[in-house]
Amino acid sequence: MSKLRITGTFLDEISYDIPHHNWGPEEWDADFAAMKAMGIQKVFLIRCCLHKFLAYPSKVIPAHGGLWHQPPVDWIDLFLTLAEKHGLEFYAGTGVRDDLYPELNEQARLDDAKVQVEIIDEIQSLYGHRKAFAGWYITNEICRNYPGAAEQFVMEASHAKKVTGGKPVMISPFFAGSKVREAASDPTLEFFGVEGHVKHWTQIFEAIKGLVDIVAFQDGHAELDELPGFLTATAELAKKYGVTCWTNVESFDRDMPWRFPPIKWEKMLWKLEQAESAGMTDALTFEFSHFMSPHSMYPTAGHLYDRYCEYAGLPARAKDFR
Amino acid sequence: MSKLRITGTFLDEISYDIPHHNWGPEEWDADFAAMKAMGIQKVFLIRCCLHKFLAYPSKVIPAHGGLWHQPPVDWIDLFLTLAEKHGLEFYAGTGVRDDLYPELNEQARLDDAKVQVEIIDEIQSLYGHRKAFAGWYITNEICRNYPGAAEQFVMEASHAKKVTGGKPVMISPFFAGSKVREAASDPTLEFFGVEGHVKHWTQIFEAIKGLVDIVAFQDGHAELDELPGFLTATAELAKKYGVTCWTNVESFDRDMPWRFPPIKWEKMLWKLEQAESAGMTDALTFEFSHFMSPHSMYPTAGHLYDRYCEYAGLPARAKDFR
Amino acid sequence: MSKLRITGTFLDEISYDIPHHNWGPEEWDADFAAMKAMGIQKVFLIRCCLHKFLAYPSKVIPAHGGLWHQPPVDWIDLFLTLAEKHGLEFYAGTGVRDDLYPELNEQARLDDAKVQVEIIDEIQSLYGHRKAFAGWYITNEICRNYPGAAEQFVMEASHAKKVTGGKPVMISPFFAGSKVREAASDPTLEFFGVEGHVKHWTQIFEAIKGLVDIVAFQDGHAELDELPGFLTATAELAKKYGVTCWTNVESFDRDMPWRFPPIKWEKMLWKLEQAESAGMTDALTFEFSHFMSPHSMYPTAGHLYDRYCEYAGLPARAKDFR
Numbered sequence: 001m002s003k004l005r006i007t008g009t010f011l012d013e014i015s016y017d018i019p020h021h022n023w024g025p026e027e028w029d030a031d032f033a034a035m036k037a038m039g040i041q042k043v044f045l046i047r048c049c050l051h052k053f054l055a056y057p058s059k060v061i062p063a064h065g066g067l068w069h070q071p072p073v074d075w076i077d078l079f080l081t082l083a084e085k086h087g088l089e090f091y092a093g094t095g096v097r098d099d100l101y102p103e104l105n106e107q108a109r110l111d112d113a114k115v116q117v118e119i120i121d122e123i124q125s126l127y128g129h130r131k132a133f134a135g136w137y138i139t140n141e142i143c144r145n146y147p148g149a150a151e152q153f154v155m156e157a158s159h160a161k162k163v164t165g166g167k168p169v170m171i172s173p174f175f176a177g178s179k180v181r182e183a184a185s186d187p188t189l190e191f192f193g194v195e196g197h198v199k200h201w202t203q204i205f206e207a208i209k210g211l212v213d214i215v216a217f218q219d220g221h222a223e224l225d226e227l228p229g230f231l232t233a234t235a236e237l238a239k240k241y242g243v244t245c246w247t248n249v250e251s252f253d254r255d256m257p258w259r260f261p262p263i264k265w266e267k268m269l270w271k272l273e274q275a276e277s278a279g280m281t282d283a284l285t286f287e288f289s290h291f292m293s294p295h296s297m298y299p300t301a302g303h304l305y306d307r308y309c310e311y312a313g314l315p316a317r318a319k320d321f322r
Numbered sequence: 323m324s325k326l327r328i329t330g331t332f333l334d335e336i337s338y339d340i341p342h343h344n345w346g347p348e349e350w351d352a353d354f355a356a357m358k359a360m361g362i363q364k365v366f367l368i369r370c371c372l373h374k375f376l377a378y379p380s381k382v383i384p385a386h387g388g389l390w391h392q393p394p395v396d397w398i399d400l401f402l403t404l405a406e407k408h409g410l411e412f413y414a415g416t417g418v419r420d421d422l423y424p425e426l427n428e429q430a431r432l433d434d435a436k437v438q439v440e441i442i443d444e445i446q447s448l449y450g451h452r453k454a455f456a457g458w459y460i461t462n463e464i465c466r467n468y469p470g471a472a473e474q475f476v477m478e479a480s481h482a483k484k485v486t487g488g489k490p491v492m493i494s495p496f497f498a499g500s501k502v503r504e505a506a507s508d509p510t511l512e513f514f515g516v517e518g519h520v521k522h523w524t525q526i527f528e529a530i531k532g533l534v535d536i537v538a539f540q541d542g543h544a545e546l547d548e549l550p551g552f553l554t555a556t557a558e559l560a561k562k563y564g565v566t567c568w569t570n571v572e573s574f575d576r577d578m579p580w581r582f583p584p585i586k587w588e589k590m591l592w593k594l595e596q597a598e599s600a601g602m603t604d605a606l607t608f609e610f611s612h613f614m615s616p617h618s619m620y621p622t623a624g625h626l627y628d629r630y631c632e633y634a635g636l637p638a639r640a641k642d643f644r
Numbered sequence: 645m646s647k648l649r650i651t652g653t654f655l656d657e658i659s660y661d662i663p664h665h666n667w668g669p670e671e672w673d674a675d676f677a678a679m680k681a682m683g684i685q686k687v688f689l690i691r692c693c694l695h696k697f698l699a700y701p702s703k704v705i706p707a708h709g710g711l712w713h714q715p716p717v718d719w720i721d722l723f724l725t726l727a728e729k730h731g732l733e734f735y736a737g738t739g740v741r742d743d744l745y746p747e748l749n750e751q752a753r754l755d756d757a758k759v760q761v762e763i764i765d766e767i768q769s770l771y772g773h774r775k776a777f778a779g780w781y782i783t784n785e786i787c788r789n790y791p792g793a794a795e796q797f798v799m800e801a802s803h804a805k806k807v808t809g810g811k812p813v814m815i816s817p818f819f820a821g822s823k824v825r826e827a828a829s830d831p832t833l834e835f836f837g838v839e840g841h842v843k844h845w846t847q848i849f850e851a852i853k854g855l856v857d858i859v860a861f862q863d864g865h866a867e868l869d870e871l872p873g874f875l876t877a878t879a880e881l882a883k884k885y886g887v888t889c890w891t892n893v894e895s896f897d898r899d900m901p902w903r904f905p906p907i908k909w910e911k912m913l914w915k916l917e918q919a920e921s922a923g924m925t926d927a928l929t930f931e932f933s934h935f936m937s938p939h940s941m942y943p944t945a946g947h948l949y950d951r952y953c954e955y956a957g958l959p960a961r962a963k964d965f966r
Contacts, residue, residue: 015586017578017579018578019575019578019583019584019586019622020575020583020584020585020586020587020622021622021625022584022586022587022622022625022626022628022629023625024625024628024629024632027625051577052546052547053586053588067546067547069546069588069592071588072587072588072591224696224711224713225696225711253663253664255695256661256662256663257661257902257903257904258579258580258902258903259579259580260579261663261664261941262663262664262666263664264659264663264664264666264697265664265666265716266697266713266715266716267697269716270713296621297583297620297621297622298941299621299940299941299943300663300664300665300666300941303665303666303667303668303671304666306666306668307666307668310668337908339900339901340900341897341900341905341906341908341944342897342905342906342907342908342909342944343944343947344906344908344909344944344947344948344950344951345947346947346950346951346954349947373899374868374869375908375910389868389869391868391910391914393910394909394910394913580901580902581901581902582901618943619905619942619943619944621943
């Protein structure tokens with residue numbers, strides 16, 4: 001049996017709760033080389049805006065209100081250039097215009113989706129011609145079928161596919177496992193177990209089938225003894241609705257007193273084994289650059305790189321990139 | 323228009339909530355070299371005592387009570403030696419004898435000021451002859467005119483100027499912006515906006531004019547959309563009272579889940595742009611060694627160093643110092 | 645007067661609240677070399693199991709329930725091999741099967757001790773013949789005589805000594821100083837001062853005399869002005885009951901906003917001075933690899949290594965190991 005491999009990573013340039021690396025083009029170039037050597041094939045922009053900061057010189061986002069700074073670097077252009085250089089596929093992320101998106105009411109979700117459609121148009125017009133532009137990541141991180149949530153996915157995914165000639169669309173929700181309330185920004189969230197998960201995601205999958213191509217659930221909101229149940233149920237649901245099912249194997253550790261160091265390798269190994277047992281064929285991670293990279297601000301990330309490469313039978317080692 | 327430059331930094335050897343670097347003379351020497359290459363001209367000792375630890379072998383401080391450890395290194399002597407070697411100006415900081423100084427009542431403030439006067443005399447007698455000894459930093463970090471606060475500045479600044487033949491005196495208060503309660507140790511603090519800021523600081527500036535030469539407000543207690551209001555009002559007040567007005571552009575990030583990583587460069591850039599627009603001519607930072615230095619315990623500090631040097635058109639790069 | 649030296653460290657491979665280094669055999673080998681050069685003679689496995697993770701391929705631990713992962717490396721075997729290579733003594737730690745062990749009631753403590761006896765037998769049967777296997781560390785971290793606590797020590801220590809022909813047994817409790825409630829996992833803990841400490845530990849020492857050979861109290865739960873009282877009282881008690889008394893000089897800083905950076909050197913120096921004044925002849929530390937090592941994820945650990953080696957008159961420097 002071949003081992004489950006990590007073939008994708010998010011790019012957390014517009015960061016939320018992860019300290020910023022302050023990398024420029026040169027440092028990102030070196031990091032793409034290290035990704036490639038670890039087997040990464042796809043990079044997903046985690047979001048194109050958040051908290052006053054933009055990943056590209058958008059006119060659309062500021063036009064809808066709020067104070068935004070014009071970025072000193074066009075990150076989307078840079079990531080496309082580096083993806084082209086290193087032979088990776090780039091997936092563009094939609095925007096986050098409000099920190100509290102899970103609590104949006106139905107109308108707010110639909111209003112936001114209309115703005116996201118404009119953002120998709122703007123990104124397509126600026127970068128649609130780029131060789132490495134491979135698809136879309138819809139950045140709504142949810143665990144349940146909030147009113148409007150499925151419609152939001154439908155509006156954004158269908159538009160993204162339409163304007164880009166059917167390029168694949170990915171989403172990365174999270175499980176309502178027993179760690180969900182502590183981890184997520186919505187204090188009303190409750191652990192509802194695998195049964196509730198299936199109920200909520202049956203509704204969503206019914207709506208998004210044919211529009212969303214890939215689902216990769218974050219694996220960090222469930223304990224290690226709950227995770228196989230969530231993974232297996234998700235793989236079955238995805239199969240039923242014809243959606244490709246990957247795992248988002250988080251490379252940061254949610255069980256430490258500060259947010260967040262790189263994960264303990266044996267914990268990541270265990271989650272990869274569980275995802276493989278559930279039938280998943282690919283893994284992506286949030287995220288390489290802080291938590292698995294030889295260039296990370298956290299030196300243990302380089303050791304995680306080495307442990308993963310040993311596991312995957314790859315010759316790359318962190319010291320080769322320093 | 324020339325860009326606003328960072329020309330000063332605090333030295334956080336007697337640290338409060340920043341983990342200690344455990345540097346000796348050799349490491350500090352290397353760090354002064356990196357500062358110099360980034361354009362730093364002035365170094366400000368953040369405080370000469372706190373929580374049982376002393377920056378120099380003081381007899382005055384222990385004589386006023388409490389348990390104090392005799393330092394294994396005379397840090398003030400070392401910093402003066404390194405300032406002389408690297409051509410920097412050293413400003414001595416007064417002491418912090420109680421963690422809760424903002425909550426001191428009026429009499430406690432005036433009593434403390436009398437001890438600070440003795441500390442100033444002791445520092446002057448020990449180090450007043452040193453070539454790099456350029457001035458004083460009065461370490462009271464406040465945002466409002468507490469009873470006794472203006473008198474405290476007056477007593478300490480007038481004495482410091484008197485015994486050192488008029489050497490400049492600097493203070494670095496903070497804005498009562500919307501992040502103030504979370505950031506400061508006084509739970510009674512309230513956001514009182516630019517109007518309240520002007521009211522409080524008009525009173526203080528009226529008292530300290532001619533005694534305090536430089537004011538450099540910390541820029542981290544206000545949101546990015548409040549900051550221009552605070553900066554502009556402060557610059558106007560300072561001009562009215564003949565006080566030189568710099569900005570203290572914090573190089574640590576207050577918006578991350580742990581206290582504190584180096585700041586996201588674009589956020590620092592934005593604050594520099596705002597301070598420049600408000601008419602400030604110099605910036606100092608809290609502080610170089612942890613948050614901007616190639617030698618910092620936080621590797622992203624070196625990347626911030628590089629981004630800043632690129633901005634300022636300086637040839638220095640972090641890798642040159644490792 | 646010769647200075648008090650650090651001659652032992654814990655090995656925190658199965659970690660609790662310290663982020664994992666993700667080291668493999670090569671990195672551990674390099675770290676043992678750095679330990680040795682700093683004067684470390686003894687290494688103590690902090691625990692052989694915790695939170696689903698095992699330090700060795702145990703059959704006993706999973707047989708008593710719970711989900712456990714089979715470790716990708718036999719850490720006990722590795723540590724013994726490295727201890728033999730570098731000429732160190734290895735002490736095996738018992739297991740932690742429940743996070744909340746201090747709150748166990750008497751019956752639960754005695755039941756746990758029976759399982760620990762089986763674990764001791766298993767470790768002895770697997771590794772008892774190894775040259776570097778020098779003794780035992782009983783991992784119960786307590787500050788008071790909980791019902792069953794003394795019996796637990798007696799059952800485990802007497803069994804460990806019996807099956808290994810009298811190899812020494814070490815424990816490392818903590819002081820009920822004024823920082824105890826914040827630091828420990830038992831919210832019912834109260835600061836009960838030196839008097840209460842003597843009362844509780846007289847009872848325990850009476851029970852364990854002749855069975856536990858070494859006691860090394862953790863020094864981080866008391867303020868620096870309380871510590872001499874605790875240290876002196878403990879040294880006297882230990883002398884009375886014929887137990888060797890070391891100090892566990894913590895190398896991490898409990899006074900910083902995140903858990904935990906390496907300690908400020910002057911604070912460690914002060915604690916070493918206090919322990920020496922109390923008559924202790926040896927120090928061990930929790931723990932070298934994260935908080936004092938040139939290879940630590942925290943770069944300041946290497947500076948602490950240098951400061952300690954300067955203090956101890958040792959030629960080793962962190963840069964020699966990178």
